[in-house]
Amino acid sequence: MIKLNDIVVKFGDFTALHDINVHVKEGEFFTFLGPSGCGKTTTLRTITGFIEPVSGSVFVKGRDITHVPIEDRNIGIVFQSYALFPTMTVYDNIAYGLKVKKVKKPEIDKRVRDIARKVDLSDEQLQKAVSQLSGGQQQRVAIARALVTNPAIICMDEPLSNLDAKLRVQLRNELKKMQKDFGITTIYVTHDQEEALTLSDRIAVFNKGYIEQIGTPNEVYNFSQTEFVCNFIGDINRLGEGVLKDLQAAGADVDLKKHNYIRLERLHVNQTPTNGEVVLKGVVESREYYGLYIKYYITLDGQTIKVIEKNDGVNIYEPGQQVDVLLNPRDIMAYEAKEEA
Amino acid sequence: MNADKRRFSPELVLRIILLILFAYFFFGFMLIPCLNTLTSIFNVKTADGVRDPWAVIRFFLAGSMPRFVWNSLKLAICLVITVNVVGISLVLLTEYFDIKGARILRMGYMTTMIYSGVALVTGYMFLYAGDGMITSLLKNAFPGFNPNWFSGFNAVLFTMTFACTSNHMLFLRNAIRGIDYNTVEAARNMGANPFKVLWTVVLPTLIPTLFSLTVMTFITGLCAMSAPTLLGYDSINPEIVRLAGSSTADESFPQARAALLSIILALFTIILLTVLSAYERKGHYLSVSKTKAKLQKQKINNPVANVLAHIYAYILFIIYMTPVVMIIVFSFQNYSAIKGKRLDLKGWTLINFFGTADYSYVNDRGKTKTVAGAISGVFSNEKTLGGIKLSFILSAVAAALACVIVIVACNYIFKKKGKKMSALVEYALLFPWLLPTILICYSYRTYFNSDAVWYVGNQNLYFGKYVRLLIILAYTVVKLPFSLRMIKAAFYAIDEELEDAARNLGSSGIRTFLQVKLPIILPSVLAVFALNFNALFTEYDMSATFQSPNAITYAMVIQGMLADATRGANMNALGRRCASTVFIMIVSGLILYLVYGVGARDLGERLEAKKRWRNRFARLTGKAKKTDAV
Numbered sequence: 001m002i003k004l005n006d007i008v009v010k011f012g013d014f015t016a017l018h019d020i021n022v023h024v025k026e027g028e029f030f031t032f033l034g035p036s037g038c039g040k041t042t043t044l045r046t047i048t049g050f051i052e053p054v055s056g057s058v059f060v061k062g063r064d065i066t067h068v069p070i071e072d073r074n075i076g077i078v079f080q081s082y083a084l085f086p087t088m089t090v091y092d093n094i095a096y097g098l099k100v101k102k103v104k105k106p107e108i109d110k111r112v113r114d115i116a117r118k119v120d121l122s123d124e125q126l127q128k129a130v131s132q133l134s135g136g137q138q139q140r141v142a143i144a145r146a147l148v149t150n151p152a153i154i155c156m157d158e159p160l161s162n163l164d165a166k167l168r169v170q171l172r173n174e175l176k177k178m179q180k181d182f183g184i185t186t187i188y189v190t191h192d193q194e195e196a197l198t199l200s201d202r203i204a205v206f207n208k209g210y211i212e213q214i215g216t217p218n219e220v221y222n223f224s225q226t227e228f229v230c231n232f233i234g235d236i237n238r239l240g241e242g243v244l245k246d247l248q249a250a251g252a253d254v255d256l257k258k259h260n261y262i263r264l265e266r267l268h269v270n271q272t273p274t275n276g277e278v279v280l281k282g283v284v285e286s287r288e289y290y291g292l293y294i295k296y297y298i299t300l301d302g303q304t305i306k307v308i309e310k311n312d313g314v315n316i317y318e319p320g321q322q323v324d325v326l327l328n329p330r331d332i333m334a335y336e337a338k339e340e341a
Numbered sequence: 342m343n344a345d346k347r348r349f350s351p352e353l354v355l356r357i358i359l360l361i362l363f364a365y366f367f368f369g370f371m372l373i374p375c376l377n378t379l380t381s382i383f384n385v386k387t388a389d390g391v392r393d394p395w396a397v398i399r400f401f402l403a404g405s406m407p408r409f410v411w412n413s414l415k416l417a418i419c420l421v422i423t424v425n426v427v428g429i430s431l432v433l434l435t436e437y438f439d440i441k442g443a444r445i446l447r448m449g450y451m452t453t454m455i456y457s458g459v460a461l462v463t464g465y466m467f468l469y470a471g472d473g474m475i476t477s478l479l480k481n482a483f484p485g486f487n488p489n490w491f492s493g494f495n496a497v498l499f500t501m502t503f504a505c506t507s508n509h510m511l512f513l514r515n516a517i518r519g520i521d522y523n524t525v526e527a528a529r530n531m532g533a534n535p536f537k538v539l540w541t542v543v544l545p546t547l548i549p550t551l552f553s554l555t556v557m558t559f560i561t562g563l564c565a566m567s568a569p570t571l572l573g574y575d576s577i578n579p580e581i582v583r584l585a586g587s588s589t590a591d592e593s594f595p596q597a598r599a600a601l602l603s604i605i606l607a608l609f610t611i612i613l614l615t616v617l618s619a620y621e622r623k624g625h626y627l628s629v630s631k632t633k634a635k636l637q638k639q640k641i642n643n644p645v646a647n648v649l650a651h652i653y654a655y656i657l658f659i660i661y662m663t664p665v666v667m668i669i670v671f672s673f674q675n676y677s678a679i680k681g682k683r684l685d686l687k688g689w690t691l692i693n694f695f696g697t698a699d700y701s702y703v704n705d706r707g708k709t710k711t712v713a714g715a716i717s718g719v720f721s722n723e724k725t726l727g728g729i730k731l732s733f734i735l736s737a738v739a740a741a742l743a744c745v746i747v748i749v750a751c752n753y754i755f756k757k758k759g760k761k762m763s764a765l766v767e768y769a770l771l772f773p774w775l776l777p778t779i780l781i782c783y784s785y786r787t788y789f790n791s792d793a794v795w796y797v798g799n800q801n802l803y804f805g806k807y808v809r810l811l812i813i814l815a816y817t818v819v820k821l822p823f824s825l826r827m828i829k830a831a832f833y834a835i836d837e838e839l840e841d842a843a844r845n846l847g848s849s850g851i852r853t854f855l856q857v858k859l860p861i862i863l864p865s866v867l868a869v870f871a872l873n874f875n876a877l878f879t880e881y882d883m884s885a886t887f888q889s890p891n892a893i894t895y896a897m898v899i900q901g902m903l904a905d906a907t908r909g910a911n912m913n914a915l916g917r918r919c920a921s922t923v924f925i926m927i928v929s930g931l932i933l934y935l936v937y938g939v940g941a942r943d944l945g946e947r948l949e950a951k952k953r954w955r956n957r958f959a960r961l962t963g964k965a966k967k968t969d970a971v
Contacts, residue, residue: 007714050841071847083838088861091690096856129945148844 001026001185002047002153007056009042016042018209020056022186024202029179030066033196034206035232040189042153042230044207047187049073060152061308071100074298080161082132082138089140091126115148119178124301130164137162147182147277155187160195178294193233205229227259227335235306236261239332242301243280250278252329259335263307266331269296269323270315277326284321300325352850359749360762366746367679369796370814374779374788378600381458386596397597400931406598412606413576416497416569417562424558425501425551427657434654436517437539439638441651449658452665455509455929458567459881459896460922465500465666466571467671467682467919472668473520474682496572497565503660504568505561508554516550517543522636527528535639536646556617563609564642564777566882573901576601578779578882584889587785596787603780611775635664665926671918676700676716677913680917694718694914694924700912716913719920728898732878735809738817740873744866746770746817751832752854767825774822782815782886808889815883818875827872831865832858853891862941869937875932879925895921 002024017039024030028237032040045051047058049070057066065073084093091112098108116126119140130138139159159175160168166205176199181185190196195205197217205212205220205228213225224230239247239260245252256259273279283301296307296317309315313316317323383394389683401407404812434440435447453461468475469491479486491499520543528538568579586598609821641647671679672693678685692698700715719725750766757763788794790803802811835858841852859866881896899921902914942950 050847056797070844075845077836077842077845080840081836081838083836083842085843087857087863087949089944096843096848100847100852127948129943129948131943131945132948145842146848171827234713250609 001028001061002187003059004043004047005057005059007043007046007053007058009046009051010054016209017046017226018131019028020211022204022211022214027183027185028116029176029186029199029244031190031200031203032206033203034194035191038206039209041157044157044187044189048075048077048155050119055291057323060287070138076149076151077143078139078146078154078156080158081199082142082159084138084141088130090121090128090130090133091128093130093141094145094148097145101149115144118181136167139163139171143178144286147184151184153185153187157189158191158236159190160190175199187260193223197233205232207232219314224333227338230333230335235264237264237267237305240301240303242303243305244281246301247278248330252278254329254332255334257337261333262327262331264306266327267305267307268326269298269307269309269317271326273326277328278329280325280327282323282325284317284319284323287317288318296324298325320335359753361767363750363769364814367772367794371769372774372820374784375776377788379604380779381598381600382604389649396596397601400593400598401601409575409577409580409602412574413563413565414567416574416576417496417559418838419498420501420505420562421558423498423554423913424505426507427502428513428554428652429551429930431506432513434650434657434801435540436514437543437639438650439534439640440654442636446654446658449662451510451612452661453504454510454933455926456532456922457504457507458877458879459899460925461487461504461664462500462568463569463899463918464668467915468664469496469499470854472682477682492572493574496551497568497574500568500572501562501565505558508557508778509569512554513547513550516547518636520546520636525636525639533957535641538639552620553617560610560613561607564779566885570885571615571903576722577606579785580887581779582886585786585886587915599783603777603783605893606777607775607780610777614775647968654915668919668922672916672923674916676916679913679915692718693913693920695720695722715911717818717917719924722917724901725898725917725921728893728895731809731893732895735812735816736874736877736880738868739820740815742813742817743820743873744870746860747821751825751828752831752858756831768849770821770825772944773818776883779886781818782883785811785815786887802888806891808892812884812887812892816877816880819883820877824869824873827869828862828865831862836860841902864909871932871936875929876917878928
């Protein structure tokens with residue numbers, strides 16, 4: 001569907017994108033994830049045509065669109081700020097793209113009302129000014145405006161970042177549902193890993209203009225290919241030499257020269273080892289209570305390890321309490337030590 | 342980096358044409374005439390026809406010319422002190438301290454926004470001149486009182502002190518309203534009284550604004566024109582105008598001297614503005630931002646201080662309101678009441694506004710003579726009406742032209758952000774800001790008073806009615822920097838993603854500009870147009886510099902009414918002057934209301950207002966139907 005081949009983008013002397021290669025499949029919800037300045041928005045803008053790459057090419061459905069003007073690409077965009085035209089009504093905002101394309105008036109009216117219904121905007125809301133709508137409603141207008149011209153692809157640049165936390169979660173679900181209903185290929189840019197994990201079919205993790213990994217949420221989270229990815233996504237413990245030596249002593253196959261990580265939820269407190277888990281002795285240093293779960297800080301071989309325990313009412317451990325920490329060496333993700341790290 | 346950059350498009354052609362037009366405008370009507378003024382100083386020939394580049398400088402150093410410079414400086418320095426004292430007082434009394442009747446006080450203090458220049462100065466003269474009402478009152482109360490106190494420096498300083506506080510009421514008021522009230526509360530909580538808070542917390546945050554206002558006031562003082570001219574004070578500007586109209590037969594090289602004075606004025610302005618912009622670049626801006634946390638008025642707890650503050654506030658109020666009230670009242674009085682400066686309760690009339698009347702008098706031989714049409718209203722007097730019409734057209738055209746130039750330029754500047762060319766365009770538009778208005782007008786007057794300027798088709802633009810074109814150009818140029826500052830701010834408010842969105846939806850550059858960007862900035866543009874028009878409509882300084890019988894603008898007509906009043910043929914010139922000022926107040930007031938009241942609404946507010954009206958209408962018709970049924 002969308003293919004990026006060896007895309008390089010430069011701003012003056014600064015190389016913003018190094019050899020980006022992505023293949024997005026038809027109907028897929030594909031997310032560009034990464035910290036700010038990593039190149040995810042630049043990649044998006046290259047696809048939409050606002051930026052022309054120095055080298056490399058962009059293909060959509062097998063057609064090379066690298067040098068096709070923005071307006072001829074048939075790609076819808078939902079902007080971070082929504083970019084709704086403040087001097088037009090909701091109706092006129094949605095109709096704008098059709099008017100530019102000189103679609104006949106009755107046809108415009110039909111399509112605008114059609115799409116408005118699909119994104120849950122009432123006739124009354126259509127006649128309002130954009131500023132009279134709430135943040136969530138404005139987002140729906142932005143989506144309707146992007147979809148009304150029947151684009152092949154829809155691009156969303158951090159569309160939830162302007163909203164408060166609760167609305168963000170709510171709209172996230174609506175977004176996913178809408179995407180499923182429309183079945184449209186979607187490229188989604190975000191720096192929020194939770195958003196990426198919950199929404200995406202696949203994720204590309206960006207860092208400093210490179211793609212570190214492309215994979216399903218599960219692959220990216222549980223089988224992070226690079227140290228950056230495992231650090232950027234989710235919380236994680238880096239295991240110190242003491243713990244690693246203990247593991248070695250217990251017969252586990254760990255490489256002390258590598259950087260070894262383990263996710264918080266892969267450690268367990270005071271449980272009976274079943275298959276191959278190693279038991280280490282630790283002392284509870286402190287705990288944070290989250291309701292759904294409890295996060296313990298446990299001193300283990302001279303380092304502090306974070307452990308998540310489901311708050312299932314079985315046991316709550318007090319600071320100072322001696323505990324057994326169980327971990328399975330299989331869950332350790334190890335990376336070659338790099339010079340700069 | 343845009344994908345279509347390489348394509349050759351009609352937009353590119355349009356852009357190149359516009360750039361060429363802009364260059365023509367900048368070089369032809371800003372740079373070259375002003376440079377000509379500069380070089381003319383050194384192009385002086387002695388009586389024997391020998392070129393003597395230093396003659397003017399020598400003349401300057403030896404003669405009486407430094408007096409004009411010193412007088413202007415003296416006025417500027419004194420104004421900085423008096424205007425700041427009064428201006429700060431006005432703002433504190435209406436915004437910071439809890440003074441009873443602050444609303445009414447504020448309206449009084451803001452009256453200078455709806456009349457200024459000639460209208461204001463003549464208004465003050467009406468009260469304070471030798472035969473003025475207040476001076477007469479004072480003379481009766483204190484027999485030793487000097488009836489001619491209101492002339493020269495005193496009169497100029499007095500008038501301008503109260504006339505030049507408009508900027509304080511705009512910017513300082515905004516700054517003080519922008520103060521985070523929590524800081525005041527924190528200081529109070531730690532035991533500071535309101536005056537202590539004022540001194541240690543509030544005033545320090547106002548210093549950037551005050552600095553800018555001080556520089557602006559200083560420049561206003563240096564470049565003062567209408568007050569010194571009308572009240573008789575020998576400062577730079579009136580002298581330039583006098584010299585410009587003088588000839589070598591009367592005195593040595595008057596034009597070169599006028600050029601020198603205007604260049605000196607320009608140097609002062611450039612230095613001051615450089616200081617100001619260096620200061621502003623550090624992040625101190627005159628802000629017009631809105632804050633939601635509202636400053637609460639501070640009660641003055643000490644009863645004596647409280648009473649004194651109230652007395653001070655109301656004295657200022659009386660000073661501001663008296664001319665306004667008197668002018669309004671007397672504009673409805675007949676000529677004898679106005680001449681005698683005595684209110685005649687039976688003498689109410691509309692003749693100063695509309696219609697004409699004959700004037701009869703008994704001459705030396707005891708015969709009754711009648712002068713037909715010697716009394717006429719503003720809208721019936723041919724001369725006055727002519728001035729209004731001329732000013733209306735010239736101001737409207739120039740105000741619109743300035744807006745159009747700035748919008749097109751801003752669109753370019755924002756598109757090519759960071760590029761050299763866009764910076765050049767911006768500096769070119771700010772260029773007139775560095776120059777005193779009189780330098781620009783004087784330069785036009787001398788440079789275009791020739792049929793050798795090829796780029797205007799060798800047509801003498803100072804000749805005949807062409808001078809009106811010259812005035813439009815001068816008006817436009819002078820209004821460019823202000824228009825740029827305001828409209829640029831509006832462009833900043835356009836979300837860049839809007840343009841991307843429009844392009845993504847297939848819109849061309851021109852279409853995006855017309856349908857998306859222009860509607861967003863339109864309220865600001867209309868506001869700038871209205872404010873430009875307002876300032877130019879009663880403008881005096883520029884038309885006085887052009888001194889042409891084909892350019893008798895409204896302000897010049899009003900100035901003329903001063904002279905008319907002494908001749909018998911034109912009996913109610915003073916009354917017409919009062920009526921003119923009232924007319925100006927109404928026009929300005931209306932414009933300011935439209936700009937700040939109605940114009941500030943966005944689409945949502947407009948739609949809601951529409952809905953309210955529709956509901957009201959529906960309720961009315963609904964009711965009507967019901968009564969029908971009954």
